[in-house]
Amino acid sequence: MAKKTNNPTQSLKIPQIIKIYSKVLAFISVKLVTSFAVKLFTTPIKHKLPKRELEMEQNSIQKKIFVPAINKSVVAYEYGKSEKKILLVHGWSGRGTQLFKIADELLKNGYSTISFDAPAHGKSEGKTTIMSEFIASILEIEKQYGPFEIAIGHSLGGMSVLNAIKDGLQVKKAIIIGSGDIVQDILDEFISKLGLKPEISTRLRDYFENKYQLKMNDFSAYRAAQNVQVPTLVIHDNHDPEVPVKAGIHIHKYLQNGTLFLTDNLGHRKILGNQNVIKKIIDFIKST
Numbered sequence: 001m002a003k004k005t006n007n008p009t010q011s012l013k014i015p016q017i018i019k020i021y022s023k024v025l026a027f028i029s030v031k032l033v034t035s036f037a038v039k040l041f042t043t044p045i046k047h048k049l050p051k052r053e054l055e056m057e058q059n060s061i062q063k064k065i066f067v068p069a070i071n072k073s074v075v076a077y078e079y080g081k082s083e084k085k086i087l088l089v090h091g092w093s094g095r096g097t098q099l100f101k102i103a104d105e106l107l108k109n110g111y112s113t114i115s116f117d118a119p120a121h122g123k124s125e126g127k128t129t130i131m132s133e134f135i136a137s138i139l140e141i142e143k144q145y146g147p148f149e150i151a152i153g154h155s156l157g158g159m160s161v162l163n164a165i166k167d168g169l170q171v172k173k174a175i176i177i178g179s180g181d182i183v184q185d186i187l188d189e190f191i192s193k194l195g196l197k198p199e200i201s202t203r204l205r206d207y208f209e210n211k212y213q214l215k216m217n218d219f220s221a222y223r224a225a226q227n228v229q230v231p232t233l234v235i236h237d238n239h240d241p242e243v244p245v246k247a248g249i250h251i252h253k254y255l256q257n258g259t260l261f262l263t264d265n266l267g268h269r270k271i272l273g274n275q276n277v278i279k280k281i282i283d284f285i286k287s288t
Contacts, residue, residue, distance in 0.1 A: 044129065079112060085145065087152065088152050162232075187216070
């Protein structure tokens with residue numbers, strides 16, 4: 001759905017044909033365009049595994065894990081062998097091996113990592129998913145692989161980590177990187193990129209709330225942050241084109257024991273492999 005760019009501070013663009021189709025549907029029927037927006041919003045792109053992630057993929061013990069709460073299975077990756085385990089959670093359209101550079105450094109420092117392909121991502125089954133399924137998967141992974149010393153999440157994975165801690169995930173520390181924040185803002189941005197009127201964003205929210213019998217704002221990261229007592233490192237790039245830096249700053253404001261680390265010109269994904277960022281993560285983990 002989105003075009004690739006080599007510029008880390010340039011936002012991924014929705015193809016023009018999708019935007020035109022959305023506007024045509026909106027002209028025909030508000031109900032039709034809402035249904036189309038729901039499908040787009042809940043369907044991640046399954047990217048081919050990049051060569052740079054092959055080592056982690058090939059050296060991991062992989063296992064299919066059934067998540068009863070959502071009646072779906074996910075593929076888990078056990079990387080390294082240590083009693084000190086760290087949970088890694090990728091973001092939207094990511095994979096369980098996406099945080100491989102962080103994982104490699106953790107292994108060098110005596111930790112092992114557990115990650116997973118979220119529902120409809122990577123090798124996991126399904127075509128559509130939402131954040132509540134990320135959270136349910138995290139809690140099931142904890143039952144089967146925990147306890148974890150630390151949880152690290154990127155983007156939607158960061159939001160999911162905070163919500164999972166709110167819902168009972170037990171960790172000593174948490175690290176979130178490029179995390180989204182207010183769910184309504186995310187819906188509004190998505191609808192804006194499609195070139196649709198703001199009312200469609202409200203209809204999108206209402207659809208999810210009616211279908212799943214939940215309040216979307218309850219999943220906002222800043223709301224979850226208020227219930228997170230463990231030391232939490234918030235990492236965000238000042239020039240992130242996908243998730244504005246204000247999200248990270250706002251989340252940090254609501255944490256009881258938070259540390260904020262801002263970077264420049266690393267964007268939304270390049271930040272995961274930056275050596276200064278990884279050093280900050282290791283130093284935070286080792287700090288008392």
